[in-house]
Amino acid sequence: MQDFTAAFAHAVTLVASGDRELLQIVLLSLRVSLSAVALACLIGMPLGAALAVLRFPGRRALALVLNASMGLPPVVVGLLLYMAFSRAGPLSALGLLYTPTAMIVAQTVLVTPIVAALSRSAIAGLMDEFDETLRALRASRGQRIATLLWEARPALLTAALAGMGRAFAEVGAVMIVGGNIDHVTRVMTTAIALETSRGELALALALGLVLVCLSLALNAAALGLRPRAYGVAYAR
């Protein structure tokens, strides 16, 4: 117990003093996960919108696959990408294994289905409400999709934040494709796992503290960013 108290005190000191190693790990985490979430939004939101709005063969099957993929086990995604990027794999020429880029790819794969599936269901609901009105106003298909995306902005923000939560919390995939190399591919979650196993609780706790604050801040921001127009949502 004494040890834990000391470790916690040390952890707080590390955070408060802006320890360099800690900072490096946090910054890499931010870079990897924010890049992955940005990519996942770029792919997932239009994909979700298309699945909600367009009628094409295989649409339902694709929506089903997306929903099912929301819970892909990170270690399995990591393993498959490891095989693809490894020397014998089809993508070995890219030389991505054990790089932050590989970690971004892995997290993009994990987060895209979440963003796409949540966007799809939000936009499908708005579609029911708005479609005839927009068609009566002679909106083109592109204009209808753009309008629905804008109307869906609180739900899209929620989707992005759900994806961010997944990306920051995830260990398995970045561990396998990144390799947890000191100063190169070590992020918050992999560092916590390693430091804990080595009994170095101070750094692990410090990183844990940052991770928890980040997650709380993200969700608080989500509430704060809720557009005013939705304060009166559907009040009629």
Added chain:
Amino acid sequence: MPADRRVLPFRHTPAAPARPVAMVRALTLRRGGRALLDGLELTLFTGGITALLGPNGAGKSLLLRALAGLIPPDGGAIDLAPHTGAPALVFQKPVLLHRTVRANLAHALRLARVPRAARAGRLAELLVQARLSAQAQAQARALSGGEQQRLAIARALAARPRLLLLDEPTAHLDPASTAAVEALVRAAAHAGVKVLIVTHDRAQAARLADDVAFLAAGRITEHRPADDFFQRPESDEARAYLEGRLLL
């Protein structure tokens, strides 16, 4: 316009010789295995306000949606005159964007392909027409029911339609809000927009309409000047409806 003088510009005095705006020929619409509209014939002429009456479930809303091009006919045809362009349709329950009043109108002007330079002027005009200038910055969804309906009509007018289709626009409104919507509709008609309005409010039809088309059993059973219709309905269905004993 002085408040004490009701001016009904087109009433029985069309400014120009009436031309057809839209011709519905032998229109059939099937839903759920039934032909809800069955060989329906209706010709709308320029000028004035036509009220579309008929019992609940007769297919009035379906007819408006078909006229607006939102649903394809299962039979027959809808011919719009070349000068008519695309009709505008306002639904019974307006669906407004989660944005300000101003942004809702700006959006409609963009959809109507109004050139950027002309938009600000048109927007101000529409706000004045709908008497919503003071609420321009308010959230559209926070407006009262009557204001929302006026905004929906103003939004429909953004494209300068020649034919305006209104589906029970005052169904849930109090008398004052109803009067405000009616004033907006009258002003549009006065400006040369042909209006087809669905209503269950007989007094409203009498106040607004130049002519009445009565829809029952899948057809227009009669289409006559409003006064004639209310004084001497010709079809059995219309008589039964006006006496409150027509049920589908």
